[in-house]
Amino acid sequence: MQRTRLRGRTCTSPGKRVRLLVMRLLPALAALLALLQAAAAAQAVPDDGRWTMPGKDYASTRYSGLDQLTPLNVQRLKPVWSFSTGVLRGHEGQPLVVDNTMYVVTPYPNVLYAFDLTQPDYPLKWKYRPNVDPSALGMACCDAINRGAFYADGKIVYNLLDGHTVAVDAASGREIWNVKSAELSEGETTPMAPIVVRDRVIVGPSGGEFGIYGWAKGLDLATGRLVWTARNAGSDSATLTRPGVFKPFYDKGANLGLTTWANDAWKTGGAPVWGWLSYDAGLDLVYYGVGNPGPYNPEQRPGDNKWTNSVLARRPGDGALVWAYQFTPHDNWDYDSNAEMILADLTIGGGVRKVLVHFDKNGFAYTIDRTNGEVLVAEPFVSLNWAKRVDLTTGRPVLDSSKFTGDSKGNVKYICPSLEGGKSPVSAAAYSPRTRLFYVSTVNLCMDYHAEVKTRIRGTPFIGASTPYVAGPGGHMGAFIAWDAARGRKLWEIKEKYPVWSGVVVTAGDVAFYGTLDGWLKAVNARTGQPLWKFKVGSGIVGAPITYRGPDGRQYVAVYAGIGGDWSLLSGDLNADDPADMRDPADFIKDLARYTSQGGMVWIFAL
Amino acid sequence: MAVAMALLVPIGCGGDKPAASGGAVAQQGVATLGPRSDTLRNPDAGDQKSAAEGEKLFGSMNCDGCHGGGATGFAAPSLSDGRWRYGGTDGAIFQSIRDGRPKGMPAFGELLSPEIIWKLVTYLRSLPVPKTVPTQSW
Numbered sequence: 027m028q029r030t031r032l033r034g035r036t037c038t039s040p041g042k043r044v045r046l047l048v049m050r051l052l053p054a055l056a057a058l059l060a061l062l063q064a065a066a067a068a069q070a071v072p073d074d075g076r077w078t079m080p081g082k083d084y085a086s087t088r089y090s091g092l093d094q095l096t097p098l099n100v101q102r103l104k105p106v107w108s109f110s111t112g113v114l115r116g117h118e119g120q121p122l123v124v125d126n127t128m129y130v131v132t133p134y135p136n137v138l139y140a141f142d143l144t145q146p147d148y149p150l151k152w153k154y155r156p157n158v159d160p161s162a163l164g165m166a167c168c169d170a171i172n173r174g175a176f177y178a179d180g181k182i183v184y185n186l187l188d189g190h191t192v193a194v195d196a197a198s199g200r201e202i203w204n205v206k207s208a209e210l211s212e213g214e215t216t217p218m219a220p221i222v223v224r225d226r227v228i229v230g231p232s233g234g235e236f237g238i239y240g241w242a243k244g245l246d247l248a249t250g251r252l253v254w255t256a257r258n259a260g261s262d263s264a265t266l267t268r269p270g271v272f273k274p275f276y277d278k279g280a281n282l283g284l285t286t287w288a289n290d291a292w293k294t295g296g297a298p299v300w301g302w303l304s305y306d307a308g309l310d311l312v313y314y315g316v317g318n319p320g321p322y323n324p325e326q327r328p329g330d331n332k333w334t335n336s337v338l339a340r341r342p343g344d345g346a347l348v349w350a351y352q353f354t355p356h357d358n359w360d361y362d363s364n365a366e367m368i369l370a371d372l373t374i375g376g377g378v379r380k381v382l383v384h385f386d387k388n389g390f391a392y393t394i395d396r397t398n399g400e401v402l403v404a405e406p407f408v409s410l411n412w413a414k415r416v417d418l419t420t421g422r423p424v425l426d427s428s429k430f431t432g433d434s435k436g437n438v439k440y441i442c443p444s445l446e447g448g449k450s451p452v453s454a455a456a457y458s459p460r461t462r463l464f465y466v467s468t469v470n471l472c473m474d475y476h477a478e479v480k481t482r483i484r485g486t487p488f489i490g491a492s493t494p495y496v497a498g499p500g501g502h503m504g505a506f507i508a509w510d511a512a513r514g515r516k517l518w519e520i521k522e523k524y525p526v527w528s529g530v531v532v533t534a535g536d537v538a539f540y541g542t543l544d545g546w547l548k549a550v551n552a553r554t555g556q557p558l559w560k561f562k563v564g565s566g567i568v569g570a571p572i573t574y575r576g577p578d579g580r581q582y583v584a585v586y587a588g589i590g591g592d593w594s595l596l597s598g599d600l601n602a603d604d605p606a607d608m609r610d611p612a613d614f615i616k617d618l619a620r621y622t623s624q625g626g627m628v629w630i631f632a633l
Numbered sequence: 634m635a636v637a638m639a640l641l642v643p644i645g646c647g648g649d650k651p652a653a654s655g656g657a658v659a660q661q662g663v664a665t666l667g668p669r670s671d672t673l674r675n676p677d678a679g680d681q682k683s684a685a686e687g688e689k690l691f692g693s694m695n696c697d698g699c700h701g702g703g704a705t706g707f708a709a710p711s712l713s714d715g716r717w718r719y720g721g722t723d724g725a726i727f728q729s730i731r732d733g734r735p736k737g738m739p740a741f742g743e744l745l746s747p748e749i750i751w752k753l754v755t756y757l758r759s760l761p762v763p764k765t766v767p768t769q770s771w
Contacts, residue, residue, distance in 0.1 A: 164699065164737020167708060235698065480695065485658045485739055487698020595707050599769060606718040607710035608766060620771045 073534070075575025077123045078177040080219045081454060082531075082572070084305040085369035088456035090573045093534040094581035095633070097551045100537050100558050103583065103631050107148055111137070111626035114603050116568050116590020118452055119174030119219060120529065121628065122182070123574040123584075124196060127151060129177070130628055133590065134158060134170035134187045138194055144577045148630075152199030159210065162188035165485065166215045167235040169594045171568075173302075173452075178222035179247060185216035191229050191245060203250035207243055211485055214238050221303035222247060223312060223342040230299020234317040234362065237488030240297030242314060242338075244345050254345035258297035258316045258333050259283040265333070266340070267347045274349045275399040276421040277332065286330035286355075294482045295327060296320035297334045301364030301451045304382065309397060311339045311348055313369075313382055315451065317362035322491035323477035325432035330355040335363045337384060339399065349399040351421060353386050358431040359412060359475065360445035360491070361388040366454045367396075368464065372512040374402050383511040385455055385466050387447030388423070390416055393511045405514030407507065408448035408468050409499045412441055431491070437476040444473035444495045446525065452591060454570055455509075456530040456538065461552055463517060464509040465538045467526035470498035471614070495596075495614045503615065506530075506540050506548075508555060518555035524618060527593070529570020531583075539583060541567025543593065544621035547585050547629070563587035565625035566600075566618075580632055588626035593618075600624060658739035673724035677755045687756025690749060694741070704757060709737065715762035726754045 073091025082088045095103065111117070115133030122129040128141040128148070138154040163170050166187060175184035181193040181202060189208030194201055207229050208214035213236025220229045227245040231238060240258040245251065257264040262272075265283045279285070287295060298317040305312050319327055319334040335354040340347055354361045367382040372393065374381070382396040389410030393403035404416035413423035431438045446469050449455070453467040473493045480490030497503050504526035507519040528541035536552040543566040549559040566589030573583045589600055598609030599619040611619060677683035691697055691704065701707035710718065719729050730750045733740030741750065 160735050161733075161737055161739075164709065164739055166737075169708070478692075481693065483658065483695055483744070486695035488695065489698045492702055598706050598711070604710060604718070606714075606716040607706060608714040608716055609706045609711050611769075617771055619769070 073575070077121070077572045077574050079122070079221070080120060080174045080176065081302055081304065081366060084307065086302055086304045086366045086454065087368060087370070087459075088454060088529065088531050088570070089458050089533070090531060091534045092573055092575060092581045095533060095537050095573070095583070096535040097537060097556070097558055099633060100549045102633050103549065103559055103561070104633070105561065105629055106582075106632045107630040109141070109148075109628045111139070111588070111628065113137070113588075113626045114590075114624040115588070115626070116169045116171040116594060117586035117588030117626045118171045118217075118568050118591055120570040120572045120586070121584050122175055122177050123572070124177045126577045127196070128584065129175060129182050129196070131172050131175050131184050132626065133172050133588075134163065136172055136184070136186045138175070138182060138184070138199070140196070140199060154194050154199045154201065156186055156190070156192060156201075156204070158186045158190075159188035162210055162215055165210055165213050165233070165236065166217065167232065167487070168592050169590045171217050171591050173217055174219040176220050176222050181247070183220050183222055183227055183247070185218060185220060185229060187215050187217060189214055189216050189231070191216070191220065191227065191250060193247070193250060205245065205250035205252075207245065207252070212236070212238055213485055218300045219302065221305060221312065223305050226253065226342045228303060228312060228342060230314065232298050232300040234296035234298040234320055235487050235489050236485070237294035237320045237482040238296060238298060239293055240299060240316065242299050242340070242345070244342065256340060256345040256347065257283070258299070258338065259287065259292040259295055259331070265347055266345045271346050271348060273398065274351070275395075276351060282332045286332040288328040291327040292331070294320065294488065295331060295334065299364070302366040302454055304367045304369050305342065306369055306380070306396060310341055310343075311396070312342045313337060313339050313367040313396065315363040315365055315367065315384070317364045318360045319357050321480045321482070321488045322360055323433050323479060324356060324358045325434060325477070326479065326490075328356075331357065335361055337363060337367060337382070337394070337399070339396070351394065351399040351401065353390070353392065354388050355422060358429070359388070359441060361386065361447065362451060363387065365449060365451035368455060368457045369396060370457055370459070370511070372462070374512050381511070383457065383464055385449045387443070387445070387449065387451065388412070389443045389448035390423075391509055391511065391514065393514065403511065403514040407466065407509055407516060408470060409442050410448065431475045431477050433477050433479050435477065437474055439474050440472050440496075441475055442472040442498055443469065444471035445493055446471055446495070446592060450525075450527055450592070452568060453527050454529040456532040458532040458536070458552055460534060460536060462510070462512070463552070464511055465530045465532050465540070465552065466507050466509055467528055467530060467540055468505045468507055469525040469527070470500065470503050470505060471495045471525065472498045497614060506550070508552070520550065520555055520557065524615065527591070528567045531571045531573055533573055539571040539573075539585070541569070541571065541585060543567070543589060543618060545587060545589075547571065547631075561631070563629050564627055565589050566593065566622040568593065576632070583631040585629055586627065587629060589622050589624060658741050658744055670720065670722065670724035670728040673727050675723035675727070675751050675754055677751045678723060678758075680755060681759070683752045683755040684759035687752035687754070690753055691756055694745070694753075696753070704760060712757050713760045713762075723754050723758060726757060727751065730754070
């Protein structure tokens with residue numbers, strides 16, 4: 027269906043029909059031509075075959091220009107190697123491949139492995155074993171996970187769970203620097219993957235469930251020295267908001283990070299940074315999503331609570347805030363906005379726009395002008411009922427008051443999506459400039475929400491809501507979808523029994539890969555959604571597949587197995603490593619443990 | 634409960650005193666500071682009123698944030714399954730709460746009086762222990 031539509035939109039066949047179309051649709055065709063040229067230019071740059079940063083490129087597309095794997099041959103894909111990481115926690119994130127070496131960061135205790143891809147059996151070149159404070163296990167809300175490393179200037183840079191950031195020599199495994207970037211005793215942990223722009227390493231904390239005061243920090247790549255700290259709430263000086271530099275499209279005024287909170291609740295208001303960061307070199311802007319306000323009981327923090335549940339655009343050099351947009355003001359539902367911001371140039375309204383595309387936990391997919399924060403398209407990509415739509419003139423969601431929560435509201439029934447999100451920020455989507463489609467792992471769960479008053483005690487959870495889940499409309503709990511972000515439309519979907527929680531990679535061979543909680547790595551035709559291949563990797567997939575060119579010139583696909591993250595909390599009967607922790611299956615997903623258990627593995631596949 | 638509320642008021646999120654050192658749990662489990670667990674005696678053992686107060690404390694002290702509502706397990710282990718990493722006697726549970734444990738259980742001894750901790754112990758010990766379920770079948 028999609029292939030037909032795309033063919034119908036090309037203009038390569040001369041003839042009367044095309045000439046008529048040119049006459050009638052000249053502006054649109056001009057834009058299309060520009061887009062095709064842009065796509066051709068993108069494809070003209072040969073892929074270097076490496077995977078040096080979490081999202082493959084600064085635009086976080088998770089698109090690889092490698093094209094050996096195609097819908098015609100991917101059925102012959104076979105595992106060629108696997109390796110147990112020795113760790114049972116949730117294996118989120120992805121390996122890196124640089125200079126014929128694969129780098130793997132494990133969940134706590136955050137071992138870094140370097141595999142030599144030039145040798146038979148891929149033996150280790152070295153492994154680096156940092157000294158990580160085990161008390162961090164008690165400050166991590168949602169399993170002791172890690173989302174990966176970033177390669178820059180001969181260094182592998184990543185975060186340890188206990189609030190330290192390290193740089194390790196990529197050749198030798200020698201620790202170059204190890205600095206404390208977060209305050210564990212405040213409930214700050216650091217599972218996110220840093221981004222490195224020029225000489226700046228940008229990191230942020232988890233802790234939206236511990237009443238932290240969220241921030242992003244810029245460190246010096248050479249030394250780890252702290253260069254700037256930008257709070258995500260509070261005064262303009264704390265948030266690095268300066269007159270003349272800060273130019274938001276919607277929310278104007280001074281000290282918005284203060285005035286949108288009552289009773290100084292911003293001091294313990296959360297606003298964590300645990301997702302993925304993007305960078306536009308032309309605009310010199312780093313984009314990141316901010317997580318939920320705390321506590322979950324919204325009546326303890328009246329106001330919009332800026333800049334929780336927002337996207338912030340900052341200059342990497344000095345951290346200055348250039349624009350911000352809040353997806354879910356005064357969050358009632360734990361709709362963090364930590365999901366990736368994918369940068370693309372799309373034709374919207376007859377012109378090519380520099381946009382970022384974001385699939386929020388709140389169920390809306392946003393296409394935003396990344397130069398200024400104007401929302402161009404905002405449409406639901408999953409079933410949702412907390413809002414009717416997003417008003418593009420104000421940028422605010424139009425709410426359904428029957429879904430408001432709070433300690434005075436009692437138990438509010440059947441809110442969609444659940445606080446797991448219409449898509450988890452964990453599972454980064456991908457964008458193909460060839461199909462101009464976004465490939466997204468989605469979750470179809472709804473929840474009841476019973477909020478209660480909570481007191482913050484430093485270093486303990488600051489949550490205050492009970493939120494049981496049920497499967498959403500249709501009964502399936504997840505789907506893998508293709509999304510047209512220029513129009514805000516779903517092109518196709520593959521329904522899955524369980525929530526889809528993996529990242530995605532899409533290739534120039536028009537194959538997309540994703541994984542499932544019951545442990546299948548799957549390949550589909552990126553144009554049609556036709557399932558092509560699958561392989562059971564032994565444990566549920568919550569990481570992100572990657573693809574790279576090996577030293578033999580062949581295209582490989584790699585992925586982690588290792589269920590965990592939220593699923594180690596929600597479906598505690600998956601765990602088999604603690605005889606003193608026996609739990610019943612979760613009501614909404616009683617049989618997941620029938621198909622998977624813990625187990626951290628690295629898998630590599632090739633034809 | 635009155636003691637608990639007195640403890641909670643000065644460190645509330647809406648108060649004018651942000652949590653200071655006295656209002657925080659210790660970051661890390663430490664070696665035993667007080668008497669050995671096998672010499673500790675629960676003055677409230679079996680007392681239903683104490684257990685009920687302990688249940689409220691389990692929520693107000695944010696124990697449920699890690700161990701789950703009803704202590705059925707969440708980010709931290711279930712405390713309602715009759716199985717214990719560090720011992721399930723009243724004294725051992727008291728010690729876990731007071732001194733913390735190395736894999737993330739904070740030490741609450743500076744924040745909670747022994748009387749308060751015993752109420753939490755009494756609550757946890759009052760939970761009905763399910764039949765051991767060594768087999769899960771579908």
